[in-house]
Amino acid sequence: MNLSDNKIILVNNIDSHFFLNVAQWVTQTGELNLISSEKSSVLSVDVLHGWFTNSIAGVVLCIGDIPIGVATLCKSEINLLPPDTVECCHLVVHPKWRKLYNGTLIINFLLSIAKKLGYKRVVGRVVPTNVIAKLLLNSLNFEPIVTFEDWMNPDLNWYQKRFK
Numbered sequence: 001m002n003l004s005d006n007k008i009i010l011v012n013n014i015d016s017h018f019f020l021n022v023a024q025w026v027t028q029t030g031e032l033n034l035i036s037s038e039k040s041s042v043l044s045v046d047v048l049h050g051w052f053t054n055s056i057a058g059v060v061l062c063i064g065d066i067p068i069g070v071a072t073l074c075k076s077e078i079n080l081l082p083p084d085t086v087e088c089c090h091l092v093v094h095p096k097w098r099k100l101y102n103g104t105l106i107i108n109f110l111l112s113i114a115k116k117l118g119y120k121r122v123v124g125r126v127v128p129t130n131v132i133a134k135l136l137l138n139s140l141n142f143e144p145i146v147t148f149e150d151w152m153n154p155d156l157n158w159y160q161k162r163f164k
């Protein structure tokens, strides 16, 4: 499979078998705690489906017919998120397809949607030990939010990107 086969699909166009496939490999990574506040170590199809149905936009990155990454843009995950702000959530890339700029591709795609929808700021939460996610966000010019805001969960690290 060639990387030029990459395509991003908005989730309303995807087939339900993609959900099963993604739920299985995400569970196998054992990294659900990095992606969601779910307490379970198993990502069920229902929970995955809920991520997308409760989102403003959800994307699946596919190589050919294989879903290798997902993420969402959400307002519903955090109470009191300011009106001009949206959260980038649930980002995960299949381990076999990491370090190939697929995470970058997915976030840039969601940033372009957020901008088109008129949001001024995109935020993201990171589990403090998740060094790789922090490096990814740094590489995309997200900055750490240093001044505490009411909506933040203080147990997590928060990053933001403001549109000019």
Ligand SMILES: CC(C)(COP(=O)(O)OP(=O)(O)OC[C@H]1O[C@@H](n2cnc3c(N)ncnc32)[C@H](O)[C@@H]1OP(=O)(O)O)[C@@H](O)C(=O)NCCC(=O)NCCS
Residues within 6 Å of the ligand: 031, 034, 035, 091, 092, 093, 094, 097, 098, 099, 100, 101, 102, 103, 104, 105, 124, 125, 126, 127, 130, 132, 133, 135, 136, 137, 139
């Ligand atoms: C975080 C994650 C989505 C990154 O996806 P990815 O497709 O591998 O990331 P990219 O290839 O786009 O990486 C872009 C930049 O991020 C940083 N980065 C990504 N993976 C890295 C690694 N293993 N080691 C060091 N830096 C890394 C680098 O700065 C990289 O740019 P560079 O290669 O030019 O140095 C992926 O590792 C993942 O799914 N992790 C588990 C779930 C998770 O942590 N989600 C994020 C929740 S906030």
